[in-house]
Amino acid sequence: MPYVQIRKLPGSEDVEAPRKMSQQASGYDLFAAVEEEVTLTPGARALIPTGIALAMPEGLEAQIRPRSGLAIKYGVTCLNTPGTIDADYRGEIKVILINLGQESFTVKRGERIAQMVFQTVPPTELAWVEELDETARGAGGFGHTGR
Known part of the structure; x- marks a missing residue:
């Protein structure tokens, strides 16, 4: 199991640490560390701090995803x-x-605002070629198989 270090940043000691909300949950819920409430009007966006920082081993990434309830x-x-x-x-x-x-x-x-899921990232290298191998799909995309 990969070991991920987590640190609470100064001023966020009262904000809950990321945690899984059930035993088999994939993601850790993240909590807002806003100093003052932030109101998002329809269509508005904002960068919300969580009050934490991480140190992950090479080959791991954290993905930030929406909460379905929100x-x-x-x-x-x-x-x-x-x-x-x-x-x-x-x-x-x-x-x-x-x-x-x-x-x-x-x-x-x-308040719980998002979830964080850890994923492995395989080592890769790009290899430049003149031609790609053919597949049945080819270059079809963006709804090419129908609605």
Whole structure:
């Protein structure tokens, strides 16, 4: 099991640490470390701090994903989803929230705002070639198989 170091940043000692909400949950819920409430009007977005920083081993990434409850109940989701936290990043984890709903939504300190899922990243190298091998699909994309 990979070992991920986590650090609470100064001023966020009262904000809950990321945690899984059930025994078999894939993601750790992240909590807002806003100093003051942030109100997102419909269509508005904001960068919400979590008050934590991570140190992951090489070959691991953290993905920041929306919480389904916020999405279905309020239309609040994450932009740049999934957001990637690279293994060599040591800054504060922040979440870009957007309100796609029809009413304003207020983010309060300590509120669950997103989830963080860890994934392995295999080592890869790009190999430049003149031609790619053929497949049945070819270059078809963007709905080429129908609605």
